[in-house]
Amino acid sequence: VPYIKLAIRKSDVLKIFLNILWETKSLDENKYIQLSEKLNSIGRDLGGWSGSILAKKNSPDKKSEEEK
Numbered sequence: 001v002p003y004i005k006l007a008i009r010k011s012d013v014l015k016i017f018l019n020i021l022w023e024t025k026s027l028d029e030n031k032y033i034q035l036s037e038k039l040n041s042i043g044r045d046l047g048g049w050s051g052s053i054l055a056k057k058n059s060p061d062k063k064s065e066e067e068k
Contacts, residue, residue, distance in 0.1 A: 004050045011043050 018035055021027040027035075 001050065001053050004046055004053070008043070008046045008050065011039060011046060015039055015043075 015036070018027070018032065018039065022029070022032040
């Protein structure tokens with residue numbers, strides 16, 4: 001999970017930089033749209049992986065196995 005959290009933070013930083021580039025007109029709108037769609041997709045994937053891992057860690061089945 002630490003690597004996924006790090007990747008999520010870095011993805012968020014990239015989104016901020018991308019917004020700055022777009023707001024300062026340093027990036028064409030079409031490029032901004034393409035890049036932001038890809039970053040959003042990456043963010044969804046990372047969030048899904050993170051949630052899946054946390055759900056497995058906190059699942060009742062996992063806890064009952066640890067108690068055995």
